[in-house]
Amino acid sequence: MAQPVPRFSKKTKEEKIDWLLDTYFKGDANAKKVLNQYYNSNENLQQLHDDFIENAITNYYLPFGIAPNFLINQNLYTIPMVIEESSVVAAASNAAKFWLDRGGFTAEVISTTKNGQVHIDFYGTAELLTEFFEAIKPKLITSLDSLQKNMKNRGGGLLDIELLDATETLEGYYQLHCTFETLDAMGANFINSCLEQIAETFESEATTYEAFAKNKPKVVMSILSNYVPECLVRAEVACKVEDLDQKGIKGEKFAQDFVRAIHIAKSETRRAVTHNKGIMNGIDAVILATGNDFRAVEAGVHAYAARNGYYSSLTHAQVKDGVFRFWIEIPLALGTVGGLTSLHPLAKFALQLMQNPSARELMQLVAVAGLAQNFAAVRSLVTVGIQKGHMKMHLMNILNQQGASVKEKEKALSYFKEYAVSHTAVEQFLKEVRT
Numbered sequence: 001m002a003q004p005v006p007r008f009s010k011k012t013k014e015e016k017i018d019w020l021l022d023t024y025f026k027g028d029a030n031a032k033k034v035l036n037q038y039y040n041s042n043e044n045l046q047q048l049h050d051d052f053i054e055n056a057i058t059n060y061y062l063p064f065g066i067a068p069n070f071l072i073n074q075n076l077y078t079i080p081m082v083i084e085e086s087s088v089v090a091a092a093s094n095a096a097k098f099w100l101d102r103g104g105f106t107a108e109v110i111s112t113t114k115n116g117q118v119h120i121d122f123y124g125t126a127e128l129l130t131e132f133f134e135a136i137k138p139k140l141i142t143s144l145d146s147l148q149k150n151m152k153n154r155g156g157g158l159l160d161i162e163l164l165d166a167t168e169t170l171e172g173y174y175q176l177h178c179t180f181e182t183l184d185a186m187g188a189n190f191i192n193s194c195l196e197q198i199a200e201t202f203e204s205e206a207t208t209y210e211a212f213a214k215n216k217p218k219v220v221m222s223i224l225s226n227y228v229p230e231c232l233v234r235a236e237v238a239c240k241v242e243d244l245d246q247k248g249i250k251g252e253k254f255a256q257d258f259v260r261a262i263h264i265a266k267s268e269t270r271r272a273v274t275h276n277k278g279i280m281n282g283i284d285a286v287i288l289a290t291g292n293d294f295r296a297v298e299a300g301v302h303a304y305a306a307r308n309g310y311y312s313s314l315t316h317a318q319v320k321d322g323v324f325r326f327w328i329e330i331p332l333a334l335g336t337v338g339g340l341t342s343l344h345p346l347a348k349f350a351l352q353l354m355q356n357p358s359a360r361e362l363m364q365l366v367a368v369a370g371l372a373q374n375f376a377a378v379r380s381l382v383t384v385g386i387q388k389g390h391m392k393m394h395l396m397n398i399l400n401q402q403g404a405s406v407k408e409k410e411k412a413l414s415y416f417k418e419y420a421v422s423h424t425a426v427e428q429f430l431k432e433v434r435t
Contacts, residue, residue, distance in 0.1 A: 009054055017057050027092040048343065064289065064346060066353070067092040067120055072106025072368050080350040081285035086282045086397055091376035092369060097381075103240040105371065107364035110232040113159065114333055116191045116224035118176035118199045118215030122217040126165050129174060129217060136205045140176075144194050145202040151190060156181040158194060174217070176202065179230070184359040186292065186335030188224055195222035226296040227303045228331045236327035237375070241336035244324060249383060255324045257382040258317060262326075265313035272313050275374070276305055279314055279328070286366045290354075291340030291347030297332060304331050315374050327372045332363045398426045408433055 002023050008016065018037060025031035036057040040046040052058045062082050067089055070077040079096075081089050093344040099105060122129050140161055148157040158180040166173045176198060180191050199222040206216050244251030265275035280298060305314050317326045336359050341347050351357065354365055395416055399409050411433055412426065 013050065013057065016055060020057065045345070052340070052343075064350075065089040067096055067369075067372075068094065069096040069100050070365075070372070071096075071100050072107055072364065074104065077354055077365060079286060079365060080289040080353050081282070081369070082288040083281065083285040085281060088285060091380075092282055092285075094371050095376040095379075096373035098375070099237050099372075102237070102243055105235055105368045107233065107235040107368055109360045109363050110234055110329070111230050112181060112186055112360065112363075113230040114180050114182055114191060114224070115230070116178050116222070117204065118195055118222045120174040120176065120202075120217050121172050121220055122174055122214070122215075123172045124215045124217075126167070126174075128211060130163060132206070132209055132211070132217075133176075135209075136202070137161060139205060140198050140201050140355055143197050147193055147197055148190070151182070154183055154241070156183040156185075156187075161198065179195075182335075184336045185338045186333055186359075188293075188296075189338075191224040192222070193350070195224065195428055198222070202298070207367045214355050225408050226300045226333070228300050228333045229304055229307065231331050231333050231363075232329060233332050233363040233367045234327060234329045235298045235364065235370065235371045236325065238323055238325040241319060241324050247383075251324075254379075255381070257320050258324075258326070258378055259319055259377050259419050262313060262315060262317040266316070267312075269311045270309050272305070275378075276302070276314050276420065278377040279370040279374045280412060282369040282371075283330075283366055286369045287334070288379050289347070289350040290334075290336070290362065291342075291344045291350075292334050293339075298332075300333065315371065324376060326371070328367055328374070330367060330370065332366055334359050334362050334366065395421050395426065398423055399430075402427065402430055404430060 005019060005023075008019075011019070017032065021028075021031055038059045038061060039048065040059065046059075049059055062084050065083070066078050067081055069076045069077055080094065081092065083089070100178060138271050141158065144158055148249045157180065159181055162177045164175045164177050166175060178191075178195060178198065178231045180187060180194070182190060199219045201220050202217075206212060209216075241251045241255050244254045246254065265272045280301065283297065283301070284294045287297055301314065302311075305311055314330055315326065317324070319325075335341055336351055336357060341351065351362075354362070395412065396409070398421070401414055404412065408430060412429060415429060416426075
């Protein structure tokens with residue numbers, strides 16, 4: 001049984017690996033080889049990766065792919081995607097190609113406000129706390145002068161502070177709701193630093209406010225929120241219904257079935273979760289490629305999907321006056337400067353590939369990636385089914401699992417153009433080829 005290891009973070013990388021191998025991989029000579037083969041041969045680049053997190057012992061690679069032919073606001077883009085799921089990049093590329101000759105995608109940023117809260121306990125009257133807040137609000141704002149000097153020079157910074165009474169939700173609970181504009185930075189560190197300074201000033205002023213007597217407000221914590229419903233972007237495609245004709249399917253029938261599928265995802269939670277997961281396949285892949293925080297985006301997007309009290313589809317579709325429209329409106333707090341966007345060489349490469357977008361432009365590109373992914377998935381569902389295309393893309397994974405040679409892979413790819421892919425079918429095919 002493994003024993004606690006003291007001061008592990010103080011050990012060298014080699015010492016951490018030796019402890020790991022001795023403790024959990026006794027007798028497995030291959031374990032160290034697996035770690036070593038993912039090191040970067042460039043020592044400076046490897047050190048950069050090691051410095052991203054604590055206790056790094058190797059790198060974990062994911063494929064970096066590209067989806068070309070995205071016509072967005074009449075500009076052509078190639079979108080980078082980092083993901084392991086076999087069919088995602090193919091689906092995005094397919095959707096981009098489909099809409100290329102149908103007017104492409106349009107996208108617009110609706111708003112870019114981000115927020116955070118200072119959470120407060122107070123068991124006096126709301127009137128007293130409101131009176132105190134209004135008296136010290138100017139001091140709370142000026143206390144940020146040094147922190148937000150550079151941000152304000154660029155046109156961003158704190159927008160407002162509000163005192164919110166949430167005692168109906170939780171006894172004695174109030175918050176200072178603070179809104180920010182962070183421009184091309186995602187702004188998490190900036191916002192959190194501002195919130196902590198506001199909290200410090202608030203408590204300092206409270207200690208000398210005589211009206212509180214012994215019942216003073218107490219700051220519980222200060223933290224930004226990843227729920228950003230005021231940081232919205234919209235992406236859309238539209239065309240005449242007859243322009244949706246494809247492979248023996250009339251545009252009218254396709255549009256009818258497609259809209260019905262979206263309405264089902266809007267009405268049924270179990271379907272909505274998988275529906276939105278498909279959207280996030282595209283969104284997360286671009287966010288990872290650009291060094292942004294996909295966990296923050298996931299949390300905020302799914303909260304937005306449930307903003308009406310039930311979980312529903314993030315996309316919408318309709319046919320009106322002979323025109324098919326399909327769109328998405330989602331919250332995205334992204335950055336193109338700071339963090340890994342500046343440090344990770346491939347994140348910088350991804351942003352250069354997309355013509356060095358601003359944060360607002362990146363919001364549009366990411367929203368389009370999500371919409372394209374969803375279009376491709378729903379299109380498959382209402383026509384040939386999801387598994388036909390997915391399993392064709394998954395074929396290479398199955399072949400690699402079976403240790404197929406280059407020649408065997410070539411034969412398999414040719415054979416399964418005509419036959420359904422499954423693990424059993426691939427195993428049987430390889431067995432016949434090998435005998």
